[in-house]
Amino acid sequence: MSGVQQIVLASRPHGTPDASHFRVEEVTLPALVEDEVRVKGWYYSVDPYMRGRMSDAKSYVPPYQIGAPINGGVIGKVIESRSEALQAGDVVLGTLPWATEAVVPAKALRKLDVEGVPAHYYLGVLGMPGLTAYVGLMDIGQPKAGETVVVSGASGAVGLVVGQIAKIQGCRVVGIAGSDEKVRLLKDYGFDEGINYKTTPDLNAALKAACPEGVDVYFDNVGGDISDAVLQQINTFGRVPLCGQIALYNADAVPMGPRLQPLLLKRSVLMQGFIVSNYQHRFPEAMQHLTGWVKEGRIQFTETIVAGFEQLPTAFLGLFSGKNQGKMIVEANV
Amino acid sequence: MSGVQQIVLASRPHGTPDASHFRVEEVTLPALVEDEVRVKGWYYSVDPYMRGRMSDAKSYVPPYQIGAPINGGVIGKVIESRSEALQAGDVVLGTLPWATEAVVPAKALRKLDVEGVPAHYYLGVLGMPGLTAYVGLMDIGQPKAGETVVVSGASGAVGLVVGQIAKIQGCRVVGIAGSDEKVRLLKDYGFDEGINYKTTPDLNAALKAACPEGVDVYFDNVGGDISDAVLQQINTFGRVPLCGQIALYNADAVPMGPRLQPLLLKRSVLMQGFIVSNYQHRFPEAMQHLTGWVKEGRIQFTETIVAGFEQLPTAFLGLFSGKNQGKMIVEANV
CATH class of the missing domain: 3.40.50.720 (NAD(P)-binding Rossmann-like Domain)
Structure with missing residues (x-):
């Protein structure tokens, strides 16, 4: 399973970040061990809070490491499983690297109910x-x-x-x-x-x-x-x-x-x-x-969906110049 | 009962106030009508919030009027009463003018229990x-x-x-x-x-x-x-x-x-x-x-008591240069 692409933090920005702060790399993922699954990335969330993680200032989430992949909310499809909790084809949500595929423990993922709800809503109005x-x-x-x-x-x-x-x-x-x-x-x-x-x-x-x-x-x-x-x-x-x-x-x-x-x-x-x-104690009610x-049509929701995994840095940077209407998401081919 | 002195707002300060923004006047008070009492001022509270009332900016308390007396928390002694609620000698607390005496409705005053507690505590730790x-x-x-x-x-x-x-x-x-x-x-x-x-x-x-x-x-x-x-x-x-x-x-x-x-x-x-x-709903518990x-000695309290009604402006102004330790109070002769 060669040819997995990931996007890493190339350097820390001072002031406004640009494309030079990101780098695309090709990596080879390990084989699955017990209780792990292989996930193909489908919808990637880009969010303003990620700017904070590009700096090394103390904050409520740890900073990204230079040379390591950016991560965030990602919806993917399970393509291989050694876990009883998930099977190939399941749509899942997790905090995953900006990579075309990832190998992770099944317990780090939440299986989504996508009956009647577009999967990407779980990065937006239902996320x-x-x-x-x-x-x-x-x-x-x-x-x-x-x-x-x-x-x-x-x-x-x-x-x-x-x-x-x-x-x-x-x-x-x-x-x-x-x-x-x-x-x-x-x-x-x-x-x-x-x-x-x-x-x-x-x-x-x-x-x-x-x-x-x-x-x-x-x-x-x-x-x-x-x-x-x-x-x-x-x-x-x-x-x-x-x-x-x-x-x-x-x-x-x-x-x-x-x-x-x-x-x-x-x-x-x-x-x-x-x-x-x-x-989190409020999430069930929320x-x-x-x-x-959403089902009653009382809340509508707009998304700006950018096609192509390699567009992740551009989509993220666009948040700071108001390029999005509603939730900004990058969609990869699955 | 002539010879009552009061301190009025002479003009509105811009920036730091000084003595020129106050003026002492002599006035004659009216005779009591039914349900009113005459109070002789004893302890006068000076507080930082009064600075706001010297300006005419919108705030949570109405501004003082130019030419009208400053008012605030005052403890006094009733010296004449046409109210059944209060009698001469009672120690009372109210929002009263900076005046050596005042004529007010009895219901505007709270009678203080000064058994074992210095009266002026009601402007400080118990106020x-x-x-x-x-x-x-x-x-x-x-x-x-x-x-x-x-x-x-x-x-x-x-x-x-x-x-x-x-x-x-x-x-x-x-x-x-x-x-x-x-x-x-x-x-x-x-x-x-x-x-x-x-x-x-x-x-x-x-x-x-x-x-x-x-x-x-x-x-x-x-x-x-x-x-x-x-x-x-x-x-x-x-x-x-x-x-x-x-x-x-x-x-x-x-x-x-x-x-x-x-x-x-x-x-x-x-x-x-x-x-x-x-x-106010929390005052009884407080x-x-x-x-x-205070009675158990677990809370001690310091006051800076300045003697003389005419010292009110000076004492007030002293708040802004840190002249006080604990509550700043002006004491008049009673």
């Missing part, structure tokens, strides 16, 4: 982004009917689900995104208002107009100037789930901005950083709701 | 500062035995109580204050470590040494550079009750600093602004514990 949206909004944001929820990065994988869950909770929902096309997508998905931050002449004024009763929940996917503007409109007892700060991930120096604490203090605001993997809402 | 320390630490900070709690403004009215409650909870407690004398006070009151931020050559290094296992709870009374340094040491799942930002209250422009959200996100930190008056701890 990490959907669960992130659910626990961040419901557990930290705690939206109440009639409140106003603002979400930045609204047309991304997490943002789209946040907005639709907030609508289901009876909220007014305002999304911020980076193109007119993305704003149209928000409207299609039931957001009350969409703001294109790149073309709005005055983001503060646009937010005021879109949120006449202020902002009760700000689901923050981006950070930076956009978040500064939204926080100006935060109401007393507002809640701010911090989910992502993509505007700052490529910053090399510590980014500076207006000090937040006086505002949070005056308005009794809660701000909470969170990592979805710390909310999956039950998300699956139900 | 707003003590309650603030209790709900901020216990409800937001949620300290667990063995955790490390850092408190800034540690020798102030709130900070001293925070540190002692944290010790009662079994925590390691590190206080930050602005003089060697204040740091000695912290040690006297059972803090494990005290740091004089004005003389420490490297605050980051001092904090690292004082908090070898990082910081689980940071009770923030000051904001600014000191808080930046503490937050560098915050642990995953850390909690940051935002109680005060005295370092920034006199800032005229929006203060800038390092953006916090990436740090809060990476470490799953909760930051929560709070105002004690929103926790008062029961605080009173018990």
Whole structure:
């Protein structure tokens, strides 16, 4: 089984990463031992958090090693098995290397039920982004009917689900995104208002107009100037789930901005950083709701699917220039 | 009853206030009507939050009006009563004007039980500062035995109580204050470590040494550079009750600093602004514990008592240059 390709971290980026930080290698995988399976990669998730792992700063996930494969959420098909738990043809999800094939213990994989649900949804609305949206909004944001929820990065994988869950909770929902096309997508998905931050002449004024009763929940996917503007409109007892700060991930120096604490203090605001993997106790409820809402058509989901394993670095880099609508996925031939 | 003096807001400060923003006036009070009492001021509370009320910015308490008396927490003695609820000689607490006497409805006052407790404690450890320390630490900070709690403004009215409650909870407690004398006070009151931020050559290094296992709870009374340094040491799942930002209250422009959200996100930190008056449902439990701890000698309390009604502006202004140890109070002759 020669000819397996993998993509490794060639060097650590300072500032914005580019193609030179990745390298494609050909490797030969070992034969299976007891309880292992061979998986052919099908759908590969590319996510903003991976930027953090390319640096060696201490974070909540260990850094990638130079010369070792990038890894992340991957859906694959079992093509050979020495485990009783899985058989050839099974569709599985796991944290796997960016490689065309991988040999792993069966217990590291979760078999997916793909009856009536496209497999790649398990990287999106029924996967990490959907669960992130659910626990961040419901557990930290705690939206109440009639409140106003603002979400930045609204047309991304997490943002789209946040907005639709907030609508289901009876909220007014305002999304911020980076193109007119993305704003149209928000409207299609039931957001009350969409703001294109790149073309709005005055983001503060646009937010005021879109949120006449202020902002009760700000689901923050981006950070930076956009978040500064939204926080100006935060109401007393507002809640701010911090989910992502993509505007700052490529910053090399510590980014500076207006000090937040006086505002949070005056308005009794809660701000909470969170990592979805710390909310596993909430996943059963979240999956039950998300699956139900998807099947009922109450949550729609957009994906940007890029064809070709070798496109993984390009697709990942595209996240930082807003190339995706909804979840960005790379599909390999299986 | 002529000759009543009151202190009014002469003009609104921009930046640091000074004596020129206050003016002493003589007024004549009206005769009592049914259900009113005449109160002679005894102990007057001066508090950092009053700075906010001198400006006309929107906040959680309404601004003082130019030409009208400053008001705040005052303990007084009833000297004349047309109410059945109170009689001459009663010691009462209320939000009263900075005046040597006041005529108010009896129902605006709370009669104090001063058996075995100095009356002025009701402006400190058994008053707003003590309650603030209790709900901020216990409800937001949620300290667990063995955790490390850092408190800034540690020798102030709130900070001293925070540190002692944290010790009662079994925590390691590190206080930050602005003089060697204040740091000695912290040690006297059972803090494990005290740091004089004005003389420490490297605050980051001092904090690292004082908090070898990082910081689980940071009770923030000051904001600014000191808080930046503490937050560098915050642990995953850390909690940051935002109680005060005295370092920034006199800032005229929006203060800038390092953006916090990436740090809060990476470490799953909760930051929560709070105002004690929103926790009234917690006061009975808090008062029961605080009173018990004071009577058992488990909580000690320091006050800086300045003599003379006319010293009110000077005492208030002294808060911003660290003139107080513990609660700052002005005592008038009664």
